[in-house]
Amino acid sequence: MxxxxxxxxxxxxxxxxxxxxxxxxxxxxxxxxxxxxxxxxxxxxxxxxxxxxxxxxxxxxxxxxxxxxxxxxxxxxxxxxxxxxxxxxxxxxxxxxxxxxxxxxxxxxxxxxxxxxxxxxxxxxxxxxxxxxxxxxxxxxxxxxxxxxxxxxxxxxxxxxxxxxxxxxxxxxxxxxxxxxxxxxxxxxxxxQNIGAIFHPAPILLNLGRVQAGIPFDHYHEGITPGVAAVMERADQERTALAARLGVEVLSARAWLEQAYGATGRDLYEAIQANRSYRGLKAPRTHQHRYLTEDIPTGLVPMVSLGQSLGMEMPIMDSLVRLGEALHHVNYTAEGRSARSLGLVGMSPEGIRAVVELGFAAADSFARVDSNPFYDKAGV
Amino acid sequence: MxxxxxxxxxxxxxxxxxxxxxxxxxxxxxxxxxxxxxxxxxxxxxxxxxxxxxxxxxxxxxxxxxxxxxxxxxxxxxxxxxxxxxxxxxxxxxxxxxxxxxxxxxxxxxxxxxxxxxxxxxxxxxxxxxxxxxxxxxxxxxxxxxxxxxxxxxxxxxxxxxxxxxxxxxxxxxxxxxxxxxxxxxxxxxxxQNIGAIFHPAPILLNLGRVQAGIPFDHYHEGITPGVAAVMERADQERTALAARLGVEVLSARAWLEQAYGATGRDLYEAIQANRSYRGLKAPRTHQHRYLTEDIPTGLVPMVSLGQSLGMEMPIMDSLVRLGEALHHVNYTAEGRSARSLGLVGMSPEGIRAVVELGFAAADSFARVDSNPFYDKAGV
Missing domain, CATH: 3.40.50.720 (NAD(P)-binding Rossmann-like Domain)
Structure with missing residues (x-):
């Protein structure tokens, strides 16, 4: 029993x-x-x-x-x-x-x-x-x-x-x-706070030649050079700016490394290098890997889409998405999670917060008033 | 004498x-x-x-x-x-x-x-x-x-x-x-026809980890895997589409390899691998290299800018530019050659062709009539 x-x-x-x-x-x-x-x-x-x-x-x-x-x-x-x-x-x-x-x-x-x-x-x-x-x-x-x-x-x-x-x-x-x-x-x-969207796709794409050739290397300590980390840090700034716009606090990738692992550094590169838990973690040996096939459509794409729906530019995240699309011949932008597929397109930050606080059913009337008239007319 | x-x-x-x-x-x-x-x-x-x-x-x-x-x-x-x-x-x-x-x-x-x-x-x-x-x-x-x-x-x-x-x-x-x-x-x-814009930045960016670590590899035969070539081929399609829009014929990267070197293949990857002249050509050992610092602002940026000025999307080229910007902390989009800096912003393909046929002075009156009223009002 x-x-x-x-x-x-x-x-x-x-x-x-x-x-x-x-x-x-x-x-x-x-x-x-x-x-x-x-x-x-x-x-x-x-x-x-x-x-x-x-x-x-x-x-x-x-x-x-x-x-x-x-x-x-x-x-x-x-x-x-x-x-x-x-x-x-x-x-x-x-x-x-x-x-x-x-x-x-x-x-x-x-x-x-x-x-x-x-x-x-x-x-x-x-x-x-x-x-x-x-x-x-x-x-x-x-x-x-x-x-x-x-x-x-x-x-x-x-x-x-x-x-x-x-x-x-x-x-x-x-x-x-x-x-x-x-x-x-x-x-x-x-x-x-989805940190995988920052830590997974960029290092694969910026090491694509090595990944696809099957040359073994450590995903974090070898794959993430100062330049790769600079790109990741710019993507991370887009993520934290989106969170701030939506009124929630998230940890930057660097702060997250300190909280989760006690790893610190003056920038993201140093903090990653300082994280001993990453030692020996090998990069994927193929570009058909969830670090791209999952983290792009359910990480980068919804962040880009939400940001753009709020009038923000998300150039680095969007660039990583586009390269993944060219690489895999998949339209992740259309097929991934988006402001539209999440039911949030055209909403203000206040409207989006109403949905997450009250749920779709209860926020419905509020959301309708709040949403972009264009989409209302389109019946979306 | x-x-x-x-x-x-x-x-x-x-x-x-x-x-x-x-x-x-x-x-x-x-x-x-x-x-x-x-x-x-x-x-x-x-x-x-x-x-x-x-x-x-x-x-x-x-x-x-x-x-x-x-x-x-x-x-x-x-x-x-x-x-x-x-x-x-x-x-x-x-x-x-x-x-x-x-x-x-x-x-x-x-x-x-x-x-x-x-x-x-x-x-x-x-x-x-x-x-x-x-x-x-x-x-x-x-x-x-x-x-x-x-x-x-x-x-x-x-x-x-x-x-x-x-x-x-x-x-x-x-x-x-x-x-x-x-x-x-x-x-x-x-x-x-600037083929360097296709052949230089993408392989560096998509091998950035290796380049920055100073690990030697052949730029073409090792750096350009099928996935890297897939990204390059998409960028090349944006270039040839822009040329077609402007009424000029350019060779695709693949056709250029055949014309210049007699190298053929079913796709860009195969044609590059078939080009023996590329054998042993080493990739740069630093990301501060003209393959990025020159080919982005005087190759990719003007193509992206001209295309966008004509209402075309140039997502892959633009993505490569954005990654280069994040990597170098340089605003190549603003500092590079653009439709604006070339005096062609807001012009139709016909207006642009008038400039290249007649020169700036002679095409001036034509261009003014033709150009986007917004920029005319802005006095640009």
Whole structure:
């Protein structure tokens, strides 16, 4: 019998993160159903999952399934532990099965995840709380069939819910899983703190020749030279300026390195070089890597789009997006998260804050008055 | 005594190109005065210049000077053999000394060189013919004090004059120096054929980590991977689209490789790999290199600016410019050649063609009618 604090959780995504998290929760007595789009990674898990590292043991999950309805049935909490590019299609697939009381957590949401999913749910008449974490709780790896290792548990994972007044209750729910979960002010704060958008695409693009030739090098300590860091720092200034415009405070990349790792320097280059935790972290050996394919459409693109919708120039971030588009022959600007796809196009900062505080349904009348008349006429 | 065909030529710039060209012309019996801004490279040349390679001999120049007035005095032809970023300041410095009949050749002009210089001269009431070469006649190097080597003489160097109807006479003048000079249709053709704008900045920026770390690699055969070439090919499409919009035909980078080197491939990547002449050409070991500091402000920036002035999007070229700006902390967009600095802002393609056919003075009334009313009101 599960103990009285046990939660019923659906984990969507059986990758490195999903397997470790499902195992951790099951080991703690929660009832976990694990969904994955493809059956292959699930097959060894039907007989159980062995966890190592920060938690050790063997568990059986309540369900291991490729059927979303089976995973969601009876869950109090739905955790998406997938690449952020899967949030949108998964949200649409969940529509027939999601029940009003179920809390959805994007773990993590990258930039605009909660807004994107909540808007899809709201348009279908579903008022569910949608929350996003600023990062994933663990550093973990699938080591073999049915075997996952938790290398590290983060000290703090901030979460914000949409609408923002539901953040407190959502965090209390999540703290039954791990005390590291803590409240952020709102989803703009979690979305704009997405440091991967700064640390991932630029070093890959500015080392593209080496990456594509498969020449090994350290992503941070070798790939990020003073010039690469100068480009990243300019992109980071665009991110922090956007946050300031939207009335939320985020840490600069340099300040974040100090807070997260105690690494300091006079500029971003020095702070990265001073961070010993980055030692030996290898750069991708291919340009078809989530540092581009995920961080561009769910990191850089929504920041550029939100900024431009507010009349800001985002030249460096936009340049990185354009180069990624030319490289991959993908129109990330059109296909990624945008002010339009997040339901925020043409809104003032006040209108956007109303949405994140009140949610799409409640902010609707306010947003309509506030929004750009052009888009109103266009019926968007 | 000089023979009857001898020309009086001022060569401005005593670098690898200027010394070889001055020596070549003096050896052929022309009367050459060599100017350089700084005295240092000139000192050994006062006693003479030894030429090796495609031409061999020792010559004395008529003058070797840091005084522009002395260099220009009596010259029929003024050749600027400097980085293209020096064209503008040199044009201003020449204003007090230039005489109406003197022909100015930018050798080479990069993108917009003749337009930039001619506009400065026209504004000062000087109607001189200003021509630009699409490339430099030689591959040459200064090997030591007073010693230059001509490694290779190009088979064809196309030249266009501003106004275009003066191209024929200018080319006949230049053919007294070397028969490789040939006429181009107009300066838009020479300016937009600037292949260095495609082949230089992108591979440096997309290999910035390696370049700045001083890791040696071949600029073309190692630095240009399929992904780097994909970005270059997109930039090249922006260049050829701009040329088409302006009614001139230019070779694509791939077609140019076939014409210049006989190198072919199904795409730009394959054609570059197939070009044996690129074998062993090392990439710069620093990001402070003319492949960025010259090719951005006098190649990419004027193409982006002209295109945008015509309502075209130039996203990839513009992205490369923006990254160069972040890297060097230089506002190349403002400081480089632009539709505005070339006197073409707000003009239609027809207005721009009128300028290149007729020159600034003659096209003036036409251009005023044609130009954007906003800029007219602003008095630009």
């Amino acid at each position: 599960p103990h009285r604090e046990s939660l019923r959780v659906a984990v969507l995504g059986a990758g490195h993160g999903g397997q470790a998290l499902a195992g951790w929760m099951a080991l703690a007595g929660h009832r976990v159903r694990l969904f994955n789009r493809s059956a292959e990674p699930l097959l060894p898990l039907r007989s159980g999952l062995t966890l190592r590292g920060a938690a050790t043991g063997r568990v059986r999950l309540d369900a291991v399934t490729t059927h979303l309805d089976e995973a969601l049935e009876g869950a109090e909490l739905v955790m998406m532990v997938t690449p952020a590019t899967a949030h949108r299609p998964l949200a649409y697939r969940m529509l027939p099965y999601l029940r009003p009381g179920q809390v959805v957590l994007l773990h993590p949401g990258r930039t605009g995840g909660a807004l994107e999913v909540a808007r899809i749910l709201a348009a279908a008449g579903l008022p569910n709380v949608v929350a996003e974490a600023e990062t994933f709780l663990f550093a973990s790896r699938v080591e073999g069939p049915g075997e996952a290792r938790i290398h590290q548990v983060k000290r703090r994972v901030r979460v914000a819910a949409l609408p923002a007044h539901r953040t407190g209750g959502t965090v209390r729910l999540l703290q039954r899983i791990h005390p590291a979960f803590a409240p952020a002010r709102n989803v703009l704060e979690t979305s704009l | 000089p023979h009857r065909e001898s020309l009086r030529v001022a060569v401005l710039g005593a670098g690898h190109g200027g010394q070889a060209l001055a020596g070549w012309m003096a050896l052929a019996g022309h009367r050459v005065r060599l100017f350089n801004r700084s005295a240092e490279p000139l000192l050994p040349l006062r006693s003479g210049l030894t030429l090796r390679g495609a031409a061999t001999g020792r010559v004395r120049l008529d003058a070797v000077t840091t005084h522009l007035d002395e260099a220009l005095e009596g010259a029929e032809l003024v050749m600027m053999v400097t980085p293209a970023t020096a064209h503008r300041p040199l044009a201003y410095r020449m204003l007090p000394y230039l005489r109406p009949g003197q022909v100015v050749l930018l050798h080479p002009g990069r993108t917009g060189g003749a337009l930039e210089v001619a506009r400065i001269l026209a504004a000062a009431g000087l109607p001189n013919v200003v021509a630009e070469a699409e490339t430099f006649l030689f591959a040459s190097r200064v090997e030591g004090p007073g010693e230059a080597r001509i490694h290779q003489v190009k088979r064809r160097v196309r030249v266009a004059a501003l106004p275009a109807h003066r191209t024929g006479g200018t080319v006949r003048l230049l053919q007294r120096i070397h028969p490789a000079f040939a006429p181009a249709r107009n300066v838009l053709e020479t300016s937009l």
